[in-house]
Amino acid sequence: MTRLIVVSNRVSPPNSKGEETVGGLAMALAAALREYSGLWFGWSGKTTPDFTGQLQMMKIDGVTTATIDIAEDDYDEYYNGYANKTLWPLLHYRTDLTAYDRAYGEGYERVNKRFAETLRPLIEKDDLIWIHDYHLIPLGRELRKLGVKNRIGFFLHVPWPAYQIFTTLPGHRKLVQAMFDYDLVGFHTHEYQQAFEEYVLTEAEGVQMPNGCLKCFGRTVKVGHFPIGIDAADFARMMKSARASRMRDIMTACTVFRSLIVGVDRLDYSKGLEERFIGFERLLADNPDLRREVLMLQIAPVSREGVEAYQEIRGRLDALSGRINGEFADVDWQPFRYVNKNYRRDELAGIYGAARVGLVTPLRDGMNLVAKEFVAAQNPDDPGVLVLSRFAGAARQLKEALLVNPNSPEEMADALKRALTMDKPERIRRWRALYDNVQREDVTAWRDAFVNELAGVEPRRTALAS
Ligand code: ADQ
Numbered sequence: 001m002t003r004l005i006v007v008s009n010r011v012s013p014p015n016s017k018g019e020e021t022v023g024g025l026a027m028a029l030a031a032a033l034r035e036y037s038g039l040w041f042g043w044s045g046k047t048t049p050d051f052t053g054q055l056q057m058m059k060i061d062g063v064t065t066a067t068i069d070i071a072e073d074d075y076d077e078y079y080n081g082y083a084n085k086t087l088w089p090l091l092h093y094r095t096d097l098t099a100y101d102r103a104y105g106e107g108y109e110r111v112n113k114r115f116a117e118t119l120r121p122l123i124e125k126d127d128l129i130w131i132h133d134y135h136l137i138p139l140g141r142e143l144r145k146l147g148v149k150n151r152i153g154f155f156l157h158v159p160w161p162a163y164q165i166f167t168t169l170p171g172h173r174k175l176v177q178a179m180f181d182y183d184l185v186g187f188h189t190h191e192y193q194q195a196f197e198e199y200v201l202t203e204a205e206g207v208q209m210p211n212g213c214l215k216c217f218g219r220t221v222k223v224g225h226f227p228i229g230i231d232a233a234d235f236a237r238m239m240k241s242a243r244a245s246r247m248r249d250i251m252t253a254c255t256v257f258r259s260l261i262v263g264v265d266r267l268d269y270s271k272g273l274e275e276r277f278i279g280f281e282r283l284l285a286d287n288p289d290l291r292r293e294v295l296m297l298q299i300a301p302v303s304r305e306g307v308e309a310y311q312e313i314r315g316r317l318d319a320l321s322g323r324i325n326g327e328f329a330d331v332d333w334q335p336f337r338y339v340n341k342n343y344r345r346d347e348l349a350g351i352y353g354a355a356r357v358g359l360v361t362p363l364r365d366g367m368n369l370v371a372k373e374f375v376a377a378q379n380p381d382d383p384g385v386l387v388l389s390r391f392a393g394a395a396r397q398l399k400e401a402l403l404v405n406p407n408s409p410e411e412m413a414d415a416l417k418r419a420l421t422m423d424k425p426e427r428i429r430r431w432r433a434l435y436d437n438v439q440r441e442d443v444t445a446w447r448d449a450f451v452n453e454l455a456g457v458e459p460r461r462t463a464l465a466s
């Protein structure tokens with residue numbers, strides 16, 4: 001069997017206590033690699049004053065990991081800088097938050113080169129190489145410069161934005177050119193794929209070839225969409241665990257016959273948390289009869305604390321949650337609970353299972369795995385309702401959710417009301433269709449579709465894209 005090398009910015013498989021790191025990508029890659037005798041390469045999460053290139057190899061749960069530390073200035077310029085302050089906001093349509101700093105771009109190039117140089121000696125002739133996400137777009141190019149001719153695929157976990165947004169990035173052409181040093185480039189949805197194609201055809205004068213290939217910069221690359229899913233089988237097992245049941249019981253007990261609305265997200269401006277809080281406030285304001293009947297729990301562990309935009313949104317969310325409780329709480333009822341903690345996956349499963357409504361309303365999201373986890377955690381005989389943003393990639397698959405525009409508090413309040421009052425037959429009918437999709441298009445289907453496509457492309461013989 002061909003060996004699979006997976007490369008991502010962070011390498012974070014489940015630790016020995018069964019706890020897992022927050023983040024959809026880490027969850028998906030850990031699950032995807034479990035069945036492969038593969039290698040997972042990337043950053044350890046630690047920094048050193050100077051870059052050493054020292055590799056740390058480990059085997060955890062059948063997955064071999066190879067990690068490196070990055071230098072402190074790499075952390076500032078590559079990770080906090082170009083990745084989190086430039087590309088992340090840009091790819092999520094937040095040009096207002098996008099910082100353009102030449103030093104960030106240089107840090108990005110430098111770290112990608114260092115990744116390539118450290119990874120190069122580990123690559124064997126027939127390995128398939130699968131590179132993940134916006135941190136590492138130029139990595140394929142750097143590997144090609146070092147003579148790597150293996151099949152290399154790239155998968156983007158976040159949206160590819162509309163042409164008018166992407167072209168606001170200084171140096172946008174160079175980034176797209178680097179995508180042509182891959183053999184296969186994958187997106188979550190057809191919409192992102194189309195936006196990428198539009199850029200190539202209009203801005204870079206590329207040509208659409210038969211069988212899903214694009215030709216540009218003297219190279220041909222195969223492009224496709226591969227919607228990521230959750231490890232549905234593992235989730236079903238986890239739902240039966242003692243911890244999940246205990247958490248479900250605790251949540252049911254402390255909601256005392258009230259309907260629980262739940263949101264679970266990394267604390268990130270792309271997740272639409274402020275808009276969601278305001279939507280819930282609107283529900284309470286417009287529906288006095290529902291006030292004592294509902295309770296909302298928002299779990300949002302802090303992330304990327306080194307970036308100012310994340311510190312600012314944290315302050316605004318604290319103030320909003322205080323405002324909602326201040327306005328509506330009574331001696332025996334507090335409508336809103338806002339928690340900044342991480343939970344184990346089995347505990348989260350129990351929390352989802354106790355909820356009547358899953359409220360997943362990002363302003364933009366590549367896919368959104370929380371929506372799928374919520375569906376997987378429901379009781380088939382009495383399932384909850386998913387309220388989902390139309391701007392999450394998941395909305396393309398989970399069409400039986402109540403789809404909303406997260407920018408409209410009224411629309412969100414109406415959808416919440418509809419979800420809270422939906423009769424059981426409709427809830428069951430919608431949930432069955434959703435669960436069918438979550439089971440069928442799971443993480444294994446995603447991995448197999450991408451890897452099989454990559455394995456099927458012609459091996460390259462030519463040099464770099466020019
Ligand atoms: P993320 O932006 O991290 O992922 P998402 O897909 O929702 O977003 O995944 C978050 C994961 O973190 C989920 O598995 C969730 O259970 C977990 N999580 C969230 N809060 C937690 C908490 N408090 N405790 C424990 N676990 C928690 C990126 C893209 C997404 C894309 C994924 C995968 O931004 O659009 O779906 O990659 O491609």
